[in-house]
Amino acid sequence: MFVVLSVLNSDLADAFAGRGEATMALVPTGALLGRQLARPGYEHRGITDWNDRSELARVARELAPMRIQSVVAGDAWCAKPAAELRGLLGLQDDSVPDVLWATDKYLVKQRVAGAGIPVAPSRAVDSVTEISEVGAELGWPIVVKPRRGGGGLYVQLVRDPSHLAQLESDGAFSEPDGLPEILYSLGLGNGLDQSPGGILVEGAVEVVEEYHCELLRYQDRELFCVPGRYLQPRLFASLHEVGSGSTLLDPESADALTVRELTRAAADAMGIRTGAIHVELMRGSDGAWRVGSFRGGYPDPVIARLLALRYGVDLASVVADLATMQLPEITWNSESRSISWASVMPANGRRIAATVPESIRAWPGVLETVPPMRGEHRSTDLWEDLRGAGYVFCAGSTPDEAESRAAAAAAAWRVSRIRMPLRSH
Structure with missing residues (x-):
C-alpha cells in the first residue's frame, strides 16, 4: 500500500490509485469527509496536527500491521511529516534532518549560500518583537515570512520601523479571519509568532x-x-x-x-x-x-x-x-x-x-x-x-x-x- 500525505490536493493519491495500487490518503481531519465523498475509490484517514509527533506515532501504530510500501508527500506542506512517518515505520529513505534542510527556508538559504550561490541576506528569529533589530542589521526594507510553509500567509514587505509598527497594529502578523480549519493542522492559523519553525527575515531585493x-x-x-x-x-x-x-x-x-x-x-x-x-x-x-x-x-x-x-x-x-x-x-x-x-x-x-x-x-x-x-x-x-x-x-x-x-x-x-x-x- 502507498500512503500519500496531502493538505490541499489529491493528484498524487489519484495517480497511485489509477495504477491499481492499494492507496491510502492521510489528510487534515477538516477535509476528511469531503475527500471521502469526492474520491471513494481509495481509503482516507484524518490527522489533526501534522506537527504533533504523538499524533504521527498514533498513525504509525495504525499502519504498522499493514504492508506499507512507501509513504509519500503529496504536496510540499507534508514533506516533513511524511519523512517522520517513514522513519516511524522503518521505511526511511531520507533522514528527517535532510528533509528539514529542504523544508526550512532559512536552512536552505544557508546551505545554498555556503555553496557560493547568491541569495538575499537573511536571519532567523523566533518572535515578531525581534524583527526590528534584524531590519536595522540587514538594512530596510525587509521581507518577513514564516520559515516553513506559509503559501503567502503573513508575508510582508516592511519599509521601515514605523511601517513595521503599523503592520503589527493592523494585525498583519495575527491570525487571519476566515482561515479554513484544515490550515490549523499545519500550525499556520495562530499568527506568525506561532508558525512552526519560526520566522525568516530577508533583505528586500528590488x-x-x-x-x-x-x-x-x-x-x-x-x-x-x-x-x-x-x-x-x-x-x-x-x-x-x-x-x-x-x-x-x-x-x-x-x-x-x-x-x-x-x-x-x-x-x-x-x-x-x-x-x-x-x-x-x-x-x-x-x-x-x-x-x-x-x-x-x-x-x-x-x-x-x-x-x-x-x-x-x-x-x-x-x-x-x-x-x-x-x-x-x-x-x-x-x-x-x-x-x-x-x-x-x-x-x-x-x-x-x-x-x-x-x-x-x-x-x-x-x-x-x-x-x-x-x-x-x-x-x-x-x-x-x-x-x-x-x-x-x-x-x-x-x-x-x-x-x-x-x-x-x-x-x-x-x-x-x-x-x-x-x-x-
Missing part, C-alpha cells in the same frame, strides 16, 4: 524578473530541467492581491540558461540525487541573479498542468515512479509552441455572477480554463486558492505571445462576489 525551474533527477541522471518566468514578481502579486501566472521559456534562451545553471547548482548544494524539485529565482534591478526559494516533492498542480500541456509530461505519474524506485518513462511532446498560465483573482466572498468559461475559451490561444471556485489547491499561492482563483492556459508562437494572451484572457474573466474578507488587515 526584483525586475522572477523565474521558476522544475528539475527532475533519478540517481544523479537529469531527466528534465524546465525553466519558466513569472508574469510579475510573486511578492508584488501577493501584496497587491492580484493574479499571478508564468510562461515556460525557450530552454536555450539566455535567461533560461542562467536559470537552469543556478537550479542545478542549488540541487547539487542540497544533495538532490533523486527527486523532483521546484526552484524560484530572481533577477534584481542591480542585474544580479539570486536563488529565492527551493522545495522538493510533487510540484504545484498548476505548474504540473503547464508542463503537461507543453511537453505532455504527467508529473503525478513521474513522482509515483520515483516513489517506487522506478526510472520514469518520459515521452516529450516535440511541438515548438509556448505555453503560459494566468490566474483570475476574484474578490473574496460568495460568488454571485461570472463570465461563462465558454466565452473565455474563444479568446486567441486559450487551451484550457479552470473556473474560479473554492476548492482544492491548484496554485503556487495559498491565498489564490482560498479566494477561489480561476486559471487560464494559453499557447503562443513565442513565450511573450503566450504570456500576453493568458493575461488578456484572465483580465476578461469577470467574477462578482459579495465581499467576505479573509484577512484582518
Whole structure:
C-alpha cells in the first residue's frame, strides 16, 4: 500500500490509485469527509496536527500491521511529516534532518549560500518583537515570512520601523479571519509568532524578473530541467492581491540558461540525487541573479498542468515512479509552441455572477480554463486558492505571445462576489 500525505490536493493519491495500487490518503481531519465523498475509490484517514509527533506515532501504530510500501508527500506542506512517518515505520529513505534542510527556508538559504550561490541576506528569529533589530542589521526594507510553509500567509514587505509598527497594529502578523480549519493542522492559523519553525527575515531585493525551474533527477541522471518566468514578481502579486501566472521559456534562451545553471547548482548544494524539485529565482534591478526559494516533492498542480500541456509530461505519474524506485518513462511532446498560465483573482466572498468559461475559451490561444471556485489547491499561492482563483492556459508562437494572451484572457474573466474578507488587515 502507498500512503500519500496531502493538505490541499489529491493528484498524487489519484495517480497511485489509477495504477491499481492499494492507496491510502492521510489528510487534515477538516477535509476528511469531503475527500471521502469526492474520491471513494481509495481509503482516507484524518490527522489533526501534522506537527504533533504523538499524533504521527498514533498513525504509525495504525499502519504498522499493514504492508506499507512507501509513504509519500503529496504536496510540499507534508514533506516533513511524511519523512517522520517513514522513519516511524522503518521505511526511511531520507533522514528527517535532510528533509528539514529542504523544508526550512532559512536552512536552505544557508546551505545554498555556503555553496557560493547568491541569495538575499537573511536571519532567523523566533518572535515578531525581534524583527526590528534584524531590519536595522540587514538594512530596510525587509521581507518577513514564516520559515516553513506559509503559501503567502503573513508575508510582508516592511519599509521601515514605523511601517513595521503599523503592520503589527493592523494585525498583519495575527491570525487571519476566515482561515479554513484544515490550515490549523499545519500550525499556520495562530499568527506568525506561532508558525512552526519560526520566522525568516530577508533583505528586500528590488526584483525586475522572477523565474521558476522544475528539475527532475533519478540517481544523479537529469531527466528534465524546465525553466519558466513569472508574469510579475510573486511578492508584488501577493501584496497587491492580484493574479499571478508564468510562461515556460525557450530552454536555450539566455535567461533560461542562467536559470537552469543556478537550479542545478542549488540541487547539487542540497544533495538532490533523486527527486523532483521546484526552484524560484530572481533577477534584481542591480542585474544580479539570486536563488529565492527551493522545495522538493510533487510540484504545484498548476505548474504540473503547464508542463503537461507543453511537453505532455504527467508529473503525478513521474513522482509515483520515483516513489517506487522506478526510472520514469518520459515521452516529450516535440511541438515548438509556448505555453503560459494566468490566474483570475476574484474578490473574496460568495460568488454571485461570472463570465461563462465558454466565452473565455474563444479568446486567441486559450487551451484550457479552470473556473474560479473554492476548492482544492491548484496554485503556487495559498491565498489564490482560498479566494477561489480561476486559471487560464494559453499557447503562443513565442513565450511573450503566450504570456500576453493568458493575461488578456484572465483580465476578461469577470467574477462578482459579495465581499467576505479573509484577512484582518
